[in-house]
Amino acid sequence: xxxxKLHDVGEGMTEGEISEFLVQVGDQVKIDQPLVEVQxxxxxxxxxxxxxxxxxxxxxxxxxxxxxxxxxLVLEKEGASVDNDEQPEGQPKEKSALGQTKVQMKISRHQxxxxxxxxxxxxxxxxxxxxxxxxxxxxxxxxxxGRVMDDDVYRFVKGEQEAPAASVAAEPVVEKDTASKExxxxxxxxxxxxxxxxxxxxxxxxxxxxxxxPHVTHFDEVDVTNVLxxxxxLKAEQGESGSTVSVAAFFIKAxxxxxxxxxxxxxILNEEKQEIQLQDAYNIGLAADTDEGLIVPVVKSADxxxxxxxHTEMKRVMKLAKENKLSKADLxxxxxxxxxVGPLGSVxxxxxxxxxEVALIAFHKTKKMxxxxxxxxxxxxxxxxxxxxxxxxxxGAAAVAFTNRFAELIENPTKMMLEMV
Amino acid sequence: MKTMADVKTNKLTLVQAVTxxxxxxxKEHDDVLVLGEDVGKNxxxxxxxxxxxxxxxxxxxxDTPLAEAGIIGTSIGLAINGFxxxxxxxxxxxxxxxxxxxxxxxxxIRTRTMSRFNVPMVIRAPYxxxxxxxxxxxxxxxxxxxxxxxIKVVVPSNPYDAKGLLIASIEDPxxxxxxxxxxxxxxxxxxxxxxxxxxxxxxGAKVTEGDDVTVIAWGNMVAVAQxxxxxxxxxxxxxxxxxxxxxxxxxxxxxxxESVMKTGRAVIVHEAPSTGGVGNDVLSIINDNAFLxxxxxxxxxxxxxxxIPFFSLEEDYLPTPDRVLKSIENVVTF
Numbered sequence: 060x061x062x063x064k065l066h067d068v069g070e071g072m073t074e075g076e077i078s079e080f081l082v083q084v085g086d087q088v089k090i091d092q093p094l095v096e097v098q099x100x101x102x103x104x105x106x107x108x109x110x111x112x113x114x115x116x117x118x119x120x121x122x123x124x125x126x127x128x129x130x131x132l133v134l135e136k137e138g139a140s141v142d143n144d145e146q147p148e149g150q151p152k153e154k155s156a157l158g159q160t161k162v163q164m165k166i167s168r169h170q171x172x173x174x175x176x177x178x179x180x181x182x183x184x185x186x187x188x189x190x191x192x193x194x195x196x197x198x199x200x201x202x203x204x205g206r207v208m209d210d211d212v213y214r215f216v217k218g219e220q221e222a223p224a225a226s227v228a229a230e231p232v233v234e235k236d237t238a239s240k241e242x243x244x245x246x247x248x249x250x251x252x253x254x255x256x257x258x259x260x261x262x263x264x265x266x267x268x269x270x271x272x273p274h275v276t277h278f279d280e281v282d283v284t285n286v287l288x289x290x291x292x293l294k295a296e297q298g299e300s301g302s303t304v305s306v307a308a309f310f311i312k313a314x315x316x317x318x319x320x321x322x323x324x325x326x327i328l329n330e331e332k333q334e335i336q337l338q339d340a341y342n343i344g345l346a347a348d349t350d351e352g353l354i355v356p357v358v359k360s361a362d363x364x365x366x367x368x369x370h371t372e373m374k375r376v377m378k379l380a381k382e383n384k385l386s387k388a389d390l391x392x393x394x395x396x397x398x399x400v401g402p403l404g405s406v407x408x409x410x411x412x413x414x415x416e417v418a419l420i421a422f423h424k425t426k427k428m429x430x431x432x433x434x435x436x437x438x439x440x441x442x443x444x445x446x447x448x449x450x451x452x453x454x455g456a457a458a459v460a461f462t463n464r465f466a467e468l469i470e471n472p473t474k475m476m477l478e479m480v
Numbered sequence: 481m482k483t484m485a486d487v488k489t490n491k492l493t494l495v496q497a498v499t500x501x502x503x504x505x506x507k508e509h510d511d512v513l514v515l516g517e518d519v520g521k522n523x524x525x526x527x528x529x530x531x532x533x534x535x536x537x538x539x540x541x542x543d544t545p546l547a548e549a550g551i552i553g554t555s556i557g558l559a560i561n562g563f564x565x566x567x568x569x570x571x572x573x574x575x576x577x578x579x580x581x582x583x584x585x586x587x588x589i590r591t592r593t594m595s596r597f598n599v600p601m602v603i604r605a606p607y608x609x610x611x612x613x614x615x616x617x618x619x620x621x622x623x624x625x626x627x628x629x630x631i632k633v634v635v636p637s638n639p640y641d642a643k644g645l646l647i648a649s650i651e652d653p654x655x656x657x658x659x660x661x662x663x664x665x666x667x668x669x670x671x672x673x674x675x676x677x678x679x680x681x682x683x684g685a686k687v688t689e690g691d692d693v694t695v696i697a698w699g700n701m702v703a704v705a706q707x708x709x710x711x712x713x714x715x716x717x718x719x720x721x722x723x724x725x726x727x728x729x730x731x732x733x734x735x736x737x738e739s740v741m742k743t744g745r746a747v748i749v750h751e752a753p754s755t756g757g758v759g760n761d762v763l764s765i766i767n768d769n770a771f772l773x774x775x776x777x778x779x780x781x782x783x784x785x786x787x788i789p790f791f792s793l794e795e796d797y798l799p800t801p802d803r804v805l806k807s808i809e810n811v812v813t814f
Contacts, residue, residue: 181814183744186772 061110062130074126075099077119086114111137179206191216218266261353268414276409276447281466284439289472308370313468315341315361316478321461323453324418325394344393347380356380357393410447418448489671494664497639497672498528501646504676515542516568525570552578559601572607573619586655587630602649602656610663612791620752625657626729632656633728637702639670644679661700684732690721693745698725701749708804728758737769744775745811754782776814779807
């Protein structure tokens with residue numbers, strides 16, 4: 060038997076990642092035939108077979124990081140009936156010393172990503188791309204010989220980046236970085252949605268939305284003191300054993316009620332049929348910030364659910380979203396979307412509508428503020444909200460009336476009682 | 481702060497400003513002395529020491545034999561022993577016999593003796609083409625000296641700086657090569673204060689402020705670049721920031737980096753051959769500090785990689801305002 064060990068394929072490497080096996084157990088191999096591809100920090104190298112023979116055993120897995128000297132594969136030498144002819148890492152090294160190394164180095168500067176291409180761009184333009192965290196290689200240049208110009212980057216940023224940033228204002232830049240690093244790391248495919256893929260989808264969707272829908276955003280503030288107090292009251296009553304209903308569940312309930320009053324915002328614009336289709340289901344999409352990016356699970360029939368049920372359903376879909384386990388049913392059928400960025404901070408945004416829906420509302424940070432009530436200054440908890448709507452379908456006045464009604468319900472939670480199913 | 485309006489000034493040429501600087505320092509310090517070929521009775525080949533021998537005597541304005549290594553070697557000895565010699569090379573191109581003295585002694589004595597001794601000497605050397613001098617007289621070999629740690633290289637481009645930089649060089653505790661652009665000796669006159677003042681070594685100057693491109697030059701090339709800058713500003717509205725580096729070693733990294741970060745484009749102008757020239761060091765500063773601000777490759781307008789030709793071709797060798805202008809156009813339209 061001959062053990063094929065990982066040897067130093069580059070100067071001073073200590074470990075490498077198995078990226079591909081080029082043979083299977085049972086394969087006949089010739090001397091110098093590449094057996095396995097190893098990725099190190101700098102190079103991707105193929106380990107050649109030191110002997111002719113048969114692959115008896117594969118001792119490493121794809122994605123495994125193995126240290127130099129580890130046996131990766133075991134061969135049975137051709138014609139050797141029984142021998143203990145060990146061919147350690149010495150052999151290729153000797154060859155290497157003779158200048159006949161068969162290690163085929165493929166210098167790969169990046170992890171192999173198939174669609175990258177070298178782009179022309181000045182350093183200044185590259186800096187703009189860098190600062191906006193866009194991959195310049197994905198941008199089509201309009202300059203001389205296809206050079207990417209400053210404007211190309213700005214256009215790209217507008218199309219693909221502003222979208223997620225605005226609607227979930229939620230995405231801390233640092234996280235994106237981590238995600239992008241992770242996507243290039245080896246992971247078992249069952250668990251992973253490639254970073255690029257999700258981002259790309261988000262980008263395409265947001266671009267489409269922004270390019271086809273004339274967005275208008277208006278801002279308002281809502282006094283949430285009473286609803287917070289009510290929640291505290293319920294919490295106290297429930298005792299330690301009971302689960303606490305989130306404020307967001309109240310918001311969703313209030314929205315469902317408000318949407319019934321203003322069905323134009325619970326609609327879909329079918330451009331093909333030239334129809335505004337008012338929906339009779341009140342399915343509220345929740346913009347969720349996950350490691351892979353923005354995703355919008357849907358709480359179905361919010362109008363028919365109690366606040367507790369809404370809360371439970373929200374928790375369920377958010378949990379699945381974080382685990383990336385949402386089913387297609389959880390992701391479709393939305394009629395209106397909410398982006399709750401309050402817990403993360405932010406005082407305003409211009410959220411991008413979840414096409415083909417008609418409107419989207421973002422809830423921002425709640426702050427204690429001095430406000431005037433009955434000619435007296437009192438401290439109240441006030442939350443900002445931003446509502447974007449499709450100006451083709453609805454007008455500003457309707458949107459303002461919508462948020463006024465929503466505020467009315469939130470500011471007087473008892474009024475909501477009257478509307479409960 | 482004093483302004484030029486508060487001080488008494490004279491309109492001087494660059495070479496007169498050099499004489500004025502020497503006179504100022506010699507009056508103030510007995511340990512300053514001048515030595516070189518024909519610097520005494522003859523007043524120097526360019527009259528830079530004109531009249532000094534009558535004023536300070538032959539003990540302090542010393543005519544030397546025609547032996548550059550001897551002039552520099554003597555100066556080093558004087559400097560180590562408490563004098564502040566100002567040695568004149570008739571032309572920078574004559575400095576080669578003294579190169580060994582400069583390289584192996586002047587520039588290293590401080591290091592060799594761990595600062596027990598230093599060499600406070602100045603080597604004045606007219607340099608540069610454009611005055612129809614014979615072979616070797618016109619060499620612009622600043623790079624030979626910027627590559628030599630331990631010696632500062634200073635190049636004024638105007639009379640005011642010439643006096644201020646020369647005084648600062650004489651006051652400097654270490655050897656300074658003070659290069660005087662021959663072509664600018666008498667072509668510019670400007671107000672030079674009568675009193676003593678210094679221009680700090682190692683600091684460049686902004687000749688003009690601008691937004692679109694940084695043009696970097698020194699010595700006589702500042703005047704050449706200025707013509708190009710004025711022309712392109714006037715005719716094409718390109719706003720140029722012209723830097724005069726004034727000291728080539730150590731280079732003023734900050735002024736270069738800040739300006740290129742602002743404009744995003746740069747053109748370097750020098751008359752020395754392109755290969756191995758100081759322009760490459762400027763490029764490296766831009767690369768290290770302002771790379772991500774560049775909107776175009778940096779262009780270099782330099783002499784050619786040949787010895788400076790005889791006068792019939794001299795003007796073809798030297799960078800011209802047109803060549804500079806062409807490069808500015810290239811970088812702004814890249």
